[in-house]
Every structure is written in structure tokens, then in C-alpha cells.
Amino acid sequence: MRANPYLFLGANGRKAILGIYIDRDSDLSITSQLCRQLRDRIQTGLLAEGTRLPPTRKAAQEYGIARNIVIDVYEQLTAEGYLIGKRGSGTYVASGITAMSSGNFTWMESLHEHNSILSDDIIDFTTGTPALEFFPSRIWGNYLKSAALNSPLSCLDYGDIQGHRELRLEITSYLLRTRGMHCHPDQIMIVSGSSEGFTLIAKAMYPQYHGIYLEEPTIEITQNIFKQMNYQITPIEVDHHGMKLHEMNHYKSHHLLLLTPAHQFPSGSILSIQRRLLALKLIEMNDTYLIEDDYDGDFRLKGVPIPPIHTLCPERVIYAGTFSKTLAPGLRIGFLVIPSELISTFTDIKESINIRTSAFQQIALAHFMRDGHMDRHIFKMKRLYKQRRVVLLDALIQYFGDEIKIHGDEAGMHLAVEFLDKSRTIDWEKSIEYGVKFGLVEEYSLEKQKHTHDIVLGYGNVREDHIKMGIERLHRFYEDQS
Known part of the structure; x- marks a missing residue:
């Protein structure tokens, strides 16, 4: 019988592929365990560029798990840039990932583990x-x-400028469990x-x-916000x-x-x-900081949440x-996770x-999170x-076919649509006359006239029975613009 070239003993003498094994007693899902361990081995150089991963069927057999789990893991890491698939050949570790000290990538197991119609006539695809x-109003109200009834009198006072400590503790635990982030409650600011x-x-951070640099x-x-604070804005x-x-000629000082x-x-x-690694290299070389906006990171719709850049360089x-x-x-x-050396600066400013944020809201949220x-x-x-995303995609393809290109990973609550016929002059504001509303990429652009044929469709607050109707209205509007 031919030996499996990927198989050797992992921790505690258990069989492991590429040194990765599944802890079936862990609170983390099997998908999360495989993703995290593969990332760790790639980031630390244990799996070098060009390393061929075992076929999904073989890996599934060795682990005794469903093949779809392995497929999902490979697709997740391919989307993040760690892996690359070669048709008819297999899946390989991608190039351009500089090996870093394993100390920067230590993963701990978990310690625990209205609809969008503005009126009867308008279907609203605006984002945010x-x-x-589906908000749990009754539970939240309780x-x-x-x-309000059971909190100590101290909660009626101004409270800690960084926020209620119980909520900061819950956020710390939540970030570790869902993002792999290691931080102290004192680094959290509500x-x-x-x-x-x-x-x-x-x-x-001003005036130092x-x-x-903004996207x-x-x-x-x-x-x-940064314009009003007199920051020099450099769009990339x-x-x-x-x-x-990678296209930046040089990094401007004090940015x-x-x-x-x-x-x-x-x-x-x-x-x-x-x-991500290039971004960290740039800020370290230029003695500056990276601001990471994780506005909808909980809603990765395929696979597991992508680890924040914070996990790579928290300081x-x-x-x-x-x-x-x-x-x-x-x-x-909301909340900030602040590097330790900046905490006093932020607290002084605040x-x-x-x-300050309502103490009762913070206490309610802390208990809401604590109880699962x-x-x-x-x-x-x-x-x-x-x-809802599937319904929206199907409707777009049905009504527009190859007239459009759809952009956006399977995450969050929006996607972008590019209309390929650039010869058309479209007065997007007239779409409201057709009973449909949406966002324009041009509205979010610092450099104008580059995205005049791109729109943004938010589907988070749009009922499924309205999605298809809204896209049909969008199609009628678009056809009438010709």
C-alpha cells in the first residue's frame, strides 16, 4: 500500500496531514480549525510557496470528514490569497507571502466558543x-x-470614559472567539x-x-471626518x-x-x-499606524470570518x-481596539x-452577548x-444577463454592479420615478467621473419578495435610458 506523502504524526501522536489535526472536543468548528492552522503554517513559512496541498477527497478521507468541508476551506483561503488553484493540477500555496515569526500568528482556541420599503411605492436598495x-426587540427590551431596574446607582453617574467594563470584557472574549484577536479590556474603548x-x-492622531491614505x-x-480635521487625503x-x-511610488511621511x-x-x-503584509511593512517602515474598519466582518456568507490585520501586528x-x-x-x-501606547492619548481626548455612551445600553448589550x-x-x-444575496444575483442575471458585471465577495449586505455599455449616458436620479432606489459608486469616489456606470445594491433590509420586483424596476429604468 502506497504511503500518503502528506501524512505524519501531529500533536499527541495523532495522525495529521501537513501537521494539522482536528480537535473534536474544541468549541471551534472543523472548518475554522482547518482554516486557522493552514493560515498559520503558510504565514510562518512551514508551508512554502508552491507547496501542493492534498486533494480534497484524500484529506476528507484521512480526517473522516465531509469532502465539502475541505472544499470550503480551500475556497476560503483561495479567496483570501493564501492558495491558488491550478485546473487539472491541484491546489498550491500562493506566492508573495513573506514568512514571518510564528509569534505574530499564534492562534488560541476559543476560551468558550423592517423591511427596506421606504413607502408603498419605493423599493430601497441603499446600503448600511x-x-x-428581525431585530430581537422583545429579548433586547427585557x-x-x-x-435599568437592577444596575447599581453608580451606573447613573458618568461612568468610565472608556465604557462599561463588563461590556469591554465581553467584546474582548467575542473578538478572540470570532476573530482570533488577542487584546485586553483596557484596550477597548466604547x-x-x-x-x-x-x-x-x-x-x-492629529497633529503628529x-x-x-484612503481607499x-x-x-x-x-x-x-478626516477632511474636517484638516487631514491631507490621498486616495489609492x-x-x-x-x-x-503595490502601485504606491513612495509612502508620504506622517500619513x-x-x-x-x-x-x-x-x-x-x-x-x-x-x-496585508505589504501594508504592515509600509506602516512599520514609516513609523505610523493602520486603521482597520471591520464594519461588517461578522457576515462572511461563505466560509468563516477572515482574520483581521490586527492579528498580524496589534501594536x-x-x-x-x-x-x-x-x-x-x-x-x-461601536468600539475601538487601541494599541497600548495610545490608550492614554485616546482617553484624554475623549x-x-x-x-459617553448610555450605561444601560452597554449593560444590556454585555448581558445579551454573555447569554449567547x-x-x-x-x-x-x-x-x-x-x-437574499442569491435571490438578488438570480434577478440581476435574469434581467440583465451579460449587460452587467457583478462585483463583491460573498460577505456583508451589499454588492456592486458595473454596467458594461459605457456609451450610455444615464441619469441615475430618475430611477426614483420607477420606484427603485440604490447607491452610486460615484458618490463614494474622491476622484469623480471614473465610476459613472457603477451602482451599489444593499440587500440587508430588502425583503425577498421585493428584491426581484426592485430589479425589474431597475431594468425598466435602464432600458428607458437608451
Whole structure:
């Protein structure tokens, strides 16, 4: 019988392929375990460029798992840039991934493990709003009531400027469990949504840093905040692998770098591992910081959430998270994970302008997370958004066929659509007359007239029975523009 070239003993003498084994007693899913261990071996150089991975069928047999799990793992890491598939040959470790010290990539197992119609006549595909009709209002109301009735009197005072400690503890545990991030509760700062978070970052980092690199195009909120703080804005174009960092001639001094690596807005692209490593190299060489906006990282609709850049270099990354997409924007709760050496700067700034978040909201959210409702809600919403995305894709293909190109990874609550006939002059504002509303990529662009034929469709808060109707209206509008 021929020996398996990929098989050797792993930890505790158990059989392992490429030194990777499955812990069936772990709270982590098998998919998460395989993804994390493969990333670790590639990042640390144990699996070198060009290494051929075992065929999916062989790996599934050796592990005693479904082949679809192995396929999902390979597809996940291919999407992230770690692997590359060669038709008829197999799956290989991709090039351009510089081996780094294993200390930077230590993965711990988990410690625990309204619809969009604005009126009866308008179907609204604008982005940013989750499925509000599925918000667990009754459960949330019970936690709010309990927080108001049972919290100590101290919660009626101004409280800790960094936020309620119980919530910061829950966020710390949550980030470790879902993102593989290692941070201390003292590094967490609670903010009233992403806008306040980015405002604090802009204030705290200025004037030592007076410029910032932004993705082009990107969400207008961050553009406006840093413009108003007199930062020099330098846009860098994105493609289907994120910001084109490799095309920068040189890195400007005293510039921060802001990225949405897990799901770029509005393109929907994932920043590849090669560009993530290049980003870290640039900020380290130029003694600056990377701001990581993880606005919808909970909703990776295929595979598992992509590890944040923060896991690669926590001392150089300011991580911004929010519950606006996960739960509801009306809660106005977000958070920052701040490098230790910047904590006092951020707390001083926040104290000086006396910005605080409701203590009862924070306590309610902490208990909501502690009791597992957050995890259950995310699981439910991922299934919903995946289904809505499929309905939207089917409708776009049915009505537009090869007239369009669809962009965006299977994540989040939006996708981008490029209309291929560039000869048409389209007055997109007239679409409202056809009963449909959506976003324009041009609105998010710093450099205008480059994306006049690109739109953004958000499907998070659009009922499935309205999605097809909305795309039919979009099609009628588009045809009438010719």
C-alpha cells in the first residue's frame, strides 16, 4: 500500500496531514480549525510557496470528514490569497507571502466558543441597514429593562470614559472567539457608533499625523471626518483584491493608512494576504499606524470570518468595530481596539470632549452577548443574507444577463454592479420615478467621473419578495435610458 506523502504524526501522536489535526472536543468548528492552522503554517513559512496541498477527497478521507468541508476551506483561503488553484493540477500555496515569526500568528482556541420599503411605492436598495424586522426587540427590551431596574446607582453617574467594563470584557472574549484577536479590556474603548470612533481617531492622531491614505472609492463618512480635521487625503484605487498598495511610488511621511480589508466598501473585495503584509511593512517602515474598519466582518456568507490585520501586528493597528450592522444602527454602539501606547492619548481626548455612551445600553448589550443571543442572532442573519444575496444575483442575471458585471465577495449586505455599455449616458436620479432606489459608486469616489456606470445594491433590509420586483424596476429604468 502506497504511503500518503502528506501524512505524519501531529500533536499527541495523532495522525495529521501537513501537521494539522482536528480537535473534536474544541468549541471551534472543523472548518475554522482547518482554516486557522493552514493560515498559520503558510504565514510562518512551514508551508512554502508552491507547496501542493492534498486533494480534497484524500484529506476528507484521512480526517473522516465531509469532502465539502475541505472544499470550503480551500475556497476560503483561495479567496483570501493564501492558495491558488491550478485546473487539472491541484491546489498550491500562493506566492508573495513573506514568512514571518510564528509569534505574530499564534492562534488560541476559543476560551468558550423592517423591511427596506421606504413607502408603498419605493423599493430601497441603499446600503448600511441590516434586516431590522428581525431585530430581537422583545429579548433586547427585557435586557434593557433589567439593566435599568437592577444596575447599581453608580451606573447613573458618568461612568468610565472608556465604557462599561463588563461590556469591554465581553467584546474582548467575542473578538478572540470570532476573530482570533488577542487584546485586553483596557484596550477597548466604547463609542457611539463608527462615526464617533473615527472622529476620536482623527482627533487623537492629529497633529503628529496630518495625512491619511484612503481607499478609492470608500464610504463618505470617513472622507468627511478626516477632511474636517484638516487631514491631507490621498486616495489609492482599489481592485478586486483591495487597495492597490503595490502601485504606491513612495509612502508620504506622517500619513495614516485606513483599510476595510475584510469587505471593502463599495467594491466588496477582500484585501489579499500579500497586500496585508505589504501594508504592515509600509506602516512599520514609516513609523505610523493602520486603521482597520471591520464594519461588517461578522457576515462572511461563505466560509468563516477572515482574520483581521490586527492579528498580524496589534501594536500598529487601530481596530474599529460596530454593532450597527450586526444588530441595528439605532443602538449607536461601536468600539475601538487601541494599541497600548495610545490608550492614554485616546482617553484624554475623549475625556476632554466628554463623549459617553448610555450605561444601560452597554449593560444590556454585555448581558445579551454573555447569554449567547449575539451568536444566535448572527447565525440567523447570515442564513438570511445569504438567501437574499442569491435571490438578488438570480434577478440581476435574469434581467440583465451579460449587460452587467457583478462585483463583491460573498460577505456583508451589499454588492456592486458595473454596467458594461459605457456609451450610455444615464441619469441615475430618475430611477426614483420607477420606484427603485440604490447607491452610486460615484458618490463614494474622491476622484469623480471614473465610476459613472457603477451602482451599489444593499440587500440587508430588502425583503425577498421585493428584491426581484426592485430589479425589474431597475431594468425598466435602464432600458428607458437608451
